[in-house]
Every structure is written in structure tokens, then in C-alpha cells.
Amino acid sequence: MEAKLTFKDFNEGLKQGKLSGLKCQGCGELIAQPRILCGKCGGSEFDSIEFAGPGSIQTFTVNYVAAEGREAEAPYIVAIVELDEGPWVMGNIVGLKPEAATIDIIGKRVTLSGVAVFQGDKYSAGEAARPLFKLL
């Protein structure tokens, strides 16, 4: 059985500014990352969907100590955003200084504003893109 959405599809889509996802034909669950079977109902039939981009910040951190190879990126804001359609995605918040990221940004409206790509290291089997969100 072949998956409807693979990492490669998701990543290539994201690089073009598209947040790809799946809608389970069995239970209607919306999913913002590749899966081969539905975590809710076990269903295997999905429709491909694209999320619009707006959502709200659920939680975040300002990371000051980056992993090997990513030191130059720190400090940076990692956040979980709940898309208006429901699912959570992880990305970075841009257009906001790290020192200005206090707990008050939780609940704030954001929208997809671009994409950044972790170019990969010797462990990662290549690149991985992530969404960038800006405050609305």
C-alpha cells in the first residue's frame, strides 16, 4: 500500500508555500503531517488537502542553546500553531524579536508567511522545511 502523502511531497509543497495535509475519508479527521493510517479510526483512505495558513499560537519557546550545526540560528522562536482548520503544526515565529516573545503571545493570531529550510547535516538524510508564521 502506498501512502497518499509522503515526507517528500509535504516538504516540496511546503517549499512552495503550501501546507499539505490529509482528510480521512472514514472519520473526517484532518491531519497536517503524513500518515499511512488514520490515528482516530484506522482508516486508510484519505483525500489530499491544503491548509489555508492562518491559526493561533498554542505554545512556544525561545531557544538559546541550539544543536550542533545550528548554533548560528539561535536565539530563535519555536512555536506550535493551531491552524484554523484544527490540526497543530510546528514552525518558527518571525518578525518578532526573541526577547519580545513572552507568554502573552499564546493565543495570538498568526499566519503562514514563508518557509525556511534546515539544509540537513550528516545525520538527517537531507533537508527538511518548516513553516514560518508572523503575527497578524
Added chain:
Amino acid sequence: MRKVAIAGAGMTRFSGKQPRTAIELFGDAATDAIRESNIRSQDVQALFMGNFMGDFEEGQAHIQAFAADYLGLARIPANRYENACASASAAIRDAFIWVASGYYDIVLAGGAECATKMGTPLATRTFAMASDSRYEYASGLTFPGVFAMLTHLYARKYNIPLEKLKRQLYQVSINSHYYAARNPKAQYQKELTMEDALKSPMIASPLQLVDCCPFSDGAAVLVITSEDVAKKLTKKPVLIAGVGQASAGNLLSQKEYLPRIRSRELAAAQSYKMAGLGPKDIDLIELHDCFSTAALIALESLGFFPYGTAGDAVEKGETKIGGRIAVNPSGGLKAKGHPVGATGAAQAYEVVRQLRGECGERQVEGARVGMTDTLGGDGGTLCNIILKRGW
């Protein structure tokens, strides 16, 4: 299913950087456990070894076969368990199942790690491998970052002012250091003050270094046997009364539950049910305080305090020895140390010592039932084990 017991336990001192290999540390802990159990090494029928990152630490994958050989046991089956921080607990649970089934009578289960051999930048990179490499690490998520995000989520979900929560989190670390200062096997044998905590550098907001467990080297090993065998070997066999294990996907897939850890609630329910016991029956718990917030979340998911109130309980002293539930009398991951692949076995080691009444000034008086709680990744693996006196 047969009843299963721990006949003996061994543990190295946990430490920062030291020169010996993970196999050598495992050998020390294993021979101590074998000696204490009054078995001969040749009686061991299988070896289950937790090890998270031997490949990166020492260029040593497939470490379990060489550990068996180092112990003179090259003929027996040996399996490595890689369940991130819950590796040893998964090994112990499987040893329990194999012995309970009657297939084996005597199994060595534990783990070893030399995380400090990597240095902080590579260790930060490799620990992040236990979260989702595609949909989390792309954003630069590190392990302190996982629990930092859970801290903000926790504060918001339970409507606790962050300054208040931070003070409660400092107290979690202060308690751990207090007990570690009384544990000769602990990595940090000194107390921590509120003043020290306030000065600690920010790692991933709102968590500071004082909220984070260290990188550590060490090993811990148990001899797991049927109850019948254990009773012939030792006067104080410790029964494995209940076990539980569950999994979860990345943080994004845990949307409906966070900051609660669903895998913990499933695993704990399994272990309580098997043991026929509940939170009120537990005298002490060694729980997974990899970051201070993780301790609060664990205390609530395990049923010791209502959701959103564990921080208040910590401030009132209810998690100290003599309080409602004795939490991490070993010093916990925070101050005893966290050599990842060994951690679950070290938690069980402490519970065994406590049930036997061997812990000196950090003894939980009259402890009859203890529990371990070990979390791997961002909730990806969760194991609980309930131990009780078998005499």
C-alpha cells in the same frame, strides 16, 4: 503468569565525564547485581540492555553482544533496547514478561550510557533525534525546548502566573538536589539554593539550566527472576507487582492531551490494574524529572494530585519524604544524573533499596510499595513499574 521478582540490583555512581566505556560501567553494575543475588553469572539466561546513543558516544552500536561477552556470557541471547530515556524500563518490562511467561528463570536487565563523551553540542543534536526529525527538528526543536513549550502550555492551560510556576519549578530542583546530596551514587552531591536557581542561565524560555537534568555517564542493572527462584536466593526479594507501557507520536499528534502525557496515563493505568493498587498505595515514586516541569506533569498524570495543582503540592512539601508521596528520594534525573539508557534501571535500583530499608538519611520509613516512571522522547515511550516487598 508466574510472579516475578528482583533478586538483586547494582548501580555505578552517576557522573559527568569519566574515562571508562559504557560496557565497563555496565559490567560493574551487572557484577554487583549478580553478587547481591547470590547467583552465578553462568545462571543468567538472557541479557536485555538499554542504551540510547552508544553509536554516537563511542562508535559502538550492537553494544549488548559485547556487554554479554564482557560478562563471560557470550553464549546467551542479548537484546538492546532503544526507547530513548525509557530504554532500561522497556528492557525491565520485557524481562518481566519473559520470566512471567516461564520462558526464562533468570534475566539481567538494565542499561548503560556515556552521554558526556559526546559533548554538549553533539549531545543536544543527538538527544533531539528522539523527537520527530522531519516535523519537529526542522524548526530547531531541542529537548529543553520540548519541555519549555510544555511549561508555557501548562501555565496557560491551568491559568498559573508564570512567575509563580517558575518558583514552584525551582523548588522541584531544590528538592532533588537535597536528596542527591545524601545519595553517594548521585552525580551532584550538593544542595541547591533559591539564589543559585535565580542566577541560572536561560536555555529555552522559560526553562533555565537549573530546570534541566545534566548529561551523565553511568549504568544500573537488575537480576530479574521468578518469585520462586528469588525466594531461594535472597531474604528480601522485591516483587514486580505491575508494569505498563504505551507510545505516542510527536507533540503535534498529542494535541488533544498536552500538557497531559496520554502515554503515561495509559501506562500507569495498566500498571495499577496489574498490581491491584492505586496512587494512594504508593509510598515513594522515582519519576521522570528530565526537566522540572516534567515532574509536575508526571505527578498529575500518575494520579497523585489533581491537574494543575502539583506545583502547589511541591511548595507545601507534599512531595518530600514524610509528605503525601515521597518523590525522587534518589535525587531524580535532575541531581542523581540521567545516563539515558540506564535511567529506568537506576530508578528501580532506588526503589529496591528503599523497600529494603537501606537508604540511610534519605530513607522513606516503612516503605512497602514503590513505583518508577520513565518517559522517552516527547512522550513517545512511557513505562511504569510498581514494585513491592516480597517478604
